[in-house]
Amino acid sequence: MSNLNARGQWLALNRITHSYRVICFSLAGCLLLTLSILAYVATLPPVVIEKSGENTERYSSTRKSTDIGKNEIEKFVIAFIKANYEWEKLDKDIMMNNIHPFVTADFLNLIKSKTKKDSKPTPEYRQYVGNIKVSITDKEVVSQFDRIIRLKGVPFISVTQISLQIIKDSPNKWNPLGLYVNGLIEHEVK
Numbered sequence: 001m002s003n004l005n006a007r008g009q010w011l012a013l014n015r016i017t018h019s020y021r022v023i024c025f026s027l028a029g030c031l032l033l034t035l036s037i038l039a040y041v042a043t044l045p046p047v048v049i050e051k052s053g054e055n056t057e058r059y060s061s062t063r064k065s066t067d068i069g070k071n072e073i074e075k076f077v078i079a080f081i082k083a084n085y086e087w088e089k090l091d092k093d094i095m096m097n098n099i100h101p102f103v104t105a106d107f108l109n110l111i112k113s114k115t116k117k118d119s120k121p122t123p124e125y126r127q128y129v130g131n132i133k134v135s136i137t138d139k140e141v142v143s144q145f146d147r148i149i150r151l152k153g154v155p156f157i158s159v160t161q162i163s164l165q166i167i168k169d170s171p172n173k174w175n176p177l178g179l180y181v182n183g184l185i186e187h188e189v190k
Contacts, residue, residue: 068177074134076179077143085129085147101174103181125151141166159189
């Protein structure tokens, strides 16, 4: 460009800026086209594939938000109770991982802060639950169940009642309903 006169340099700069302008507008057009295709694909109804044995069936479904009823809440509470109160070996890390999909982050941190790492060896025992009954009202969710502790093969049974504070938040693949326990009060029934 140094060999050109001022007018030639100015024309060369105009051609370069025009080329850059055309390239930028072309790229912006491609970006808009790609985003519009992506938005269209995102609004298509999902396809559900069911595979049973050798048969594969495809269904087209619709995206609808459904209300969560008492049956779904009851199933959620039962799953939470089994995740929280059933174990083969007392291991706090495994227990925290079991309840992680069912509780809020704040409640999980509260539980972790209350449980301390014990260096003492604990006797080997297992815990199970049975006879789970869930009562759901507009104000509270209460569940009563039998807690069965087996210490060296000998079962000890106690009736436990819990009151749950359940909130609705964003669903994920481990918790598709989006229900989370945010508080728990436990009572032993006599």
